[in-house]
Ligand SMILES: Nc1ncnc2c1ncn2[C@@H]1O[C@H](COP(=O)(O)OP(=O)(O)OP(=O)(O)O)[C@@H](O)[C@H]1O
Ligand SMILES: O=c1ccn([C@@H]2O[C@H](COP(=O)(O)O)[C@@H](O)[C@H]2O)c(=O)[nH]1
């Protein structure tokens with residue numbers, strides 16, 4: 001079991017672990033500690049990858065649009081790639097659709113292949129990969145296939161009540177924007193995404209951003225992370 005930690009960091013972080021006991025089992029907790037490390041210097045010879053993590057409706061896509069505008073990244077939303085796959089009538093379409101309806105995770109092989117294709121067909125070298133990886137299995141599949149780790153990981157930390165409110169008001173006709181699927185997505189997020197977040201926290205790559213506030217207020221917490229990059 002993993003615990004959310006309330007501290008907000010827009011700078012690089014490192015972590016410390018403590019242990020606690022619940023129901024007779026010992027659990028490890030990772031806490032994010034703020035430090036002032038710089039982001040790695042991007043080089044045009046290799047991709048500069050940012051993973052954008054956060055629960056459903058935490059504002060990942062909204063903030064990605066702002067980052068693209070300010071810093072010239074290419075935005076790759078894993079969810080959008082899957083929805084595009086459904087719309088294209090691909091062989092995987094019906095399986096992907098039922099997986100999304102159930103709020104579950106599409107097999108890594110499918111998602112990583114779509115992301116890889118998108119990266120390879122881009123002239124850019126700066127990528128925002130939004131809504132991926134959603135599990136440790138996703139993370140390992142990406143790192144194995146693409147052969148690299150992300151340079152930066154953003155985590156938009158948002159209370160569940162706020163996420164539910166945003167998703168129910170989104171009004172974009174998504175098949176998963178209904179209360180039953182949102183509940184399942186939140187359960188899956190709690191179960192499978194926290195280990196990924198904690199993994200990158202331990203690797204000193206995680207920037208946790210408090211995702212409550214206006215879009216602009218939140219972006220002002222994101223901006224300093226990428227300030228060393230030129231557009
Ligand atoms: N800071 C904010 N305050 C209020 N509403 C917001 C904020 N940021 C985004 N929204 C709205 O909340 C909804 C969800 O935002 P967005 O689509 O960016 O979230 P997401 O994290 O990409 O969600 P998902 O994982 O479901 O794709 C959208 O309707 C968006 O306009
Ligand atoms: O890597 C991924 C990304 C998404 N999914 C599925 O798509 C929906 C919607 O994703 P959003 O990021 O919210 O657009 C998600 O609930 C999953 O069912 C996935 O399986 N793997």
Ligand SMILES: [Mg+2]
Nearest residue numbers: 060061079131
């Ligand atoms: Mg999104």
